Amino acid sequence: MKTTTLSLMLFAGTALAALPAQAAGSLNLICSADVVICEQMTGDFQKETGIKVNMVRLSSGETYAKIRAEARNPKTDIWWAGTGDPHLQAASDGLTLExxxxxxxxxxxxAxxxxxxxxxxxxxxxxGALGWGYNTEIFQKKGLKEPxxxxDLLDASLKGEIQMANPNSSGTAYTALASLVQIMGEDQAFDYLKKLNGNxxxxxxxxxAPVKAxxxxxxxxGIVFMHDAVAQTAEGFPIKSIAPCEGTGYEIGSMSIIRGAKNLDNAKAWYDWALKPEVQSRMKDAKSFQLPSNKSAEVPKEAPKFEDIxxxxxxxxxxxxxxxxxxLLERWDREVGASAN
Structure with a gap:
């Protein structure tokens, strides 16, 4: 009898020891970067910690709307990547945790x-800095001049040739909108955007998506962050990146813990892990060529450097x-989006 009890106790102890991942729990993550880096980060973190990550890929604007809608009953623990403006908006709304x-x-x-x-x-x-990437083969074939x-993007020859994202859903496009307002002044920027709409x-x-198209x-x-254009070049596509001559804005891709996170300890574990130099140095393996925030992280040789822009x-x-x-978004909807092609 004693032997049987001892055997059961030993078996139970062995079984528990064999389940570190289960004991580590889970993490609900929204990733607002390209899906390739989202999957790489998720896989690396799970392997290193044993924490199961439930990852959803959403753009920055969509994420901000989601966590705002779920404020009373958060379904997300941590939000990684995407432009900083919506992260700052979430912070000012009290949706994220100090x-x-x-x-x-x-x-x-x-940072x-x-x-x-x-x-x-x-x-x-x-x-990462804002700019655009254009297909050199298409431009050569159609006799288009490099913008x-x-x-230059207002040139009539570019009618139907340009894609950009909707600033309501995309942090990239909101950065473009905000950058143009700061470069030109608000009224002039909207005059520009209404003219650009024709192209x-x-x-x-x-x-x-625009530079992938x-x-x-x-x-x-495609009007995009320059590192997204560089990523297409690195994949072998005939894409050339441009930093606009008048000047341009930039993003600080950010990370936030959601207030009311159900898996707070695991969210903090991801937060600290994602700031490590070795983790940020790995981003280039997923063709993600942003400038890393950790001083000791390796800067990808392909990354557009701020000093050159x-x-x-x-x-x-x-x-x-x-x-x-x-x-700004209401004005864009009213003056630009409403007459979008």
Missing amino acids: YKSPMLDQLQDW KKQAEGSGYRTVGVYA KCWA IAQYTKSGS AARGEAGL KLIDYDFATFGDAEKRKA
Whole structure:
């Protein structure tokens, strides 16, 4: 009898020891980067920690809308990547949680400022400049001139050749809208966007979709973050990246823990892990060529460098404000979206 009881106890102990992943629990993650890097990050984290990650890929605007709608009963624990403006809006709305990672001291100043400006409710994980990528073969075949400036995109020869995302769903497109307002002034920027609308073939839901369409030959040019254009070049497509001559805005891709997260400890584990230099150095393996936020992370040789680009002094506080975003998007819907092709 004693032997049987002892055997059962030993068996139970062995069985429990064999289930570290189950004991580690799970994590509900929204990823707002390209699906390839989302899957790589998720797989690496699961392998390293044993925590099961339930990952959903949504663009930044869609994520902001989702966590706002679910504020009373959050279904998400952590939001990784995507443009910083919606993360800042979520922070100002009290939708995300204050957290000071022990990794903060290792980060670039722009990543720390993102954290400080949000009351430590978000943090910068990467950065990238806005521009466009165009298909050199299509342009050569059609005799189109390389557009080097924002003004060049209004050329009548580009009618039906340009794709960009819808700023309601895409953080990339909202960054473009906010950048143009800062470069030109609001009224002039909307005059520009109304003229540009005549050359737009499609407003996509995802920010990187326009340059992927250009890579496939479905469009001539996509207005995107430059690292998304570089990723298509790295895949072997005839895509050339351009930083506009008048200047351009940039993103600080960010990360936030959702207030009311059901798996808070696991969310903090992801947060700290995602800021490690070795994790950020691996992003290039998924053809993700942003500038990493950890000072010790390896900068991909393909990454567009800020020092080579005419950057504006992007006002993250103003354009990360929920009321400002709402006003700009309502005006875009009224003056541009309503007459979209």
